[in-house]
Amino acid sequence: MTFSIETTDPGSKARIGLLTTDHGPVQTPIFMPVGTAGTVKAVHQRELVQDVNAEIILGNTYHLYLRPGLDILERAGGLHAFNGWQRPILTDSGGYQVYSLSNTRKIKEEGVTFKSHIDGSKHIFTPEGVMDIQRTIGADIIMAFDECTPYPCEYGYARESMEMTHRWLRRCIDRFDGTPPKYGYQQTLFPIVQGSTYKDLRIQSAEFIASQEREGNAIGGLAVGEPAEEMYRTIEVVNAILPLDKPRYLMGVGTPENILEGIARGVDMFDCVMPTRNARHGILFTTQGIINIKNEKWKDDFSPIDPGLEGYASSFYTKAYVRHLFKAEELLSGQVASLQNLTFYLWLVRQAREHIRAGTFVNWKNSLIPTLMQRL
Template identity: 75%
Template sequence: MEFKITGKDSNSSARAGVLKTDHGEIPTPIFMPVGTAGTVKAVHQRELEDDIQAKIILGNTYHLYLRPGLDVLENAGGIHKFNGWEKPILTDSGGYQVYSLSNTRKIKEEGVEFRSHIDGSKHFFTAENVMDIQRTIGADIIMAFDECTPYPCDYDYAKKSMHMTHRWLKRCIKRVDETEGKYGYSQSLFPIVQGSVYEDLRKQSAEEIASHEREGNAIGGLSVGEPHEMMYDMTELVCEILPEDKPRYLMGVGTPANILEGIARGVDMFDCVMPTRNARHGILFTSEGVINIKNKKWQKDFTPIDPEIGGYASTFYTKAYLRHLIHTNEILGAQIASVHNLTFYLWLVNQARDHIMAGDFNSWKNEMALKLSERL
């Protein structure tokens, strides 16, 4: 994997770049649609590529391990051949999903014991087998196994958890390095910065992660309930420490405004389920503000959803028609809304990239943030 910075904003830490993988180039900053179980919900691969213009999508180790299972994925020849997406893929290690199973998980130094949310069966994730699982899945970018702490989280627990994440990272690196080339995929491991919302822990974790000199680095444990300003402060602190010549990935973030503020602080990569989850409930992100398409005001609005951002779904279908579909619980409504919201997110990061290259990102970002605060 190669990463090259192609432009910087003079009034913020925003930067534009190009990330090269075996499955294609990724312009940054980039938003990555979440395809947890090998699919971005309600969206065809053709729509991802042609309409949304996604450059990379996510899969999830925990979910793919349970279903369809490693035997199926290995026999298919990896996730790219299984789901037909030939562009880059990133897999989360499953640490966040295990975190969400707080009632059934048991965390030990060796790893995490948990029960499947599907059938209650018992499983055990270690730093080593999570690397093996991601090797089998075959994503271009794989994540280190970590513990995602909740918010709020007391200092002593955050510190203890951070050090365990660092110890797990060393085991992840050892396993990845000794299995290099074993599965026939070129894969890059990203370590994850933890430390909750404590500045000294975040600083210590960022320094530790940077010292391993992997191909890229991630920032985890944020967007878990803390105030947005606190998230921005932690992001800025960490980005000042992580190496400038490596891509930075802020995990699970977030709203369009969160993404703009993350870009301003030097983040290159983002993911979040928000665009598709909100879409299924009729909440649309547009270039003029946020729309609740269920509101009666859209009942006779026969204008396109958002002609500014391009894409078939956003420019062909009207607000009135989409409102009708959502109100009658037609599956097509969720599909159109999902494609539209993802089109908006990719449009937003592309616009950010253009304005970084043009040298006026910061002023554009502030104007766009005002529009995004509008509830139409």
């Protein structure tokens, strides 16, 4: 993997970059649709390419390990061959799922034991095992195994968790560097900065992660309930330390506002389930604001979903029709809504790149956020 910076915004830390993998280029800042179990829910891979123009998607180690399982993925030739997606893929290490399974897992120095949410069977994730699993899944970008702390989190626990995440990282690096890539293309390992919202811990973690000199770095443990201003402050602290010439990935974030504020602070990569999860509940992100398409007010509104967005879902379907789909509980409802939200998110980062290039990013961001976050 290579990364180069094209230009930076004169009024902020925002920058445009080009990340190149063996499965193709990714322009940054970028949003990665979440394909947890090998699929971005309710959206065809063809639509992701032709309509959304997604340049990279995310898969999840925990879910893919449990189903379809490593044997199937390896026999298929990896996730790219299995699901037909020929652009880059990033895999989350499963650390967040371990965090969310707090009632059915135990964390020890060796790793994490947990019960499957599918059948209750017991499993263990170790740093070494997670590297092997992600090699087999076949991601272009592999995440280190970490522990994601909750919010709020006591200082002592946050420090111990961070230190263990660092020890796990050393084991991840040893295993990753000691094993060859599979399926004939290169794979890259990103470490993850932790430390909850404690400034001194985030500084320690960012310094340790930067010292590992990997091709890219991630910021984890945010968007777990902390106030937005805490998130932004933490990003600023971390990005003041992480290398300027390597991509920075803010994990699990977030709202359109979060993404724009993250870009302004020097973040290059984002992912979040929000576009597709909210879509399945009838919440649409548009260039005019946020729509609950189930509301009565859209019953006889025959205007396009989003007149300000050039996209198949935005221009082809009317608000009244999409409301009808949800009220009739038609499967097409989630597909159309997901397509709209993902098209919007990718439009947002493309617009950000254009304004960074033009040197107008800050004024554009500040004027746009109130519009995007209003409820229509």
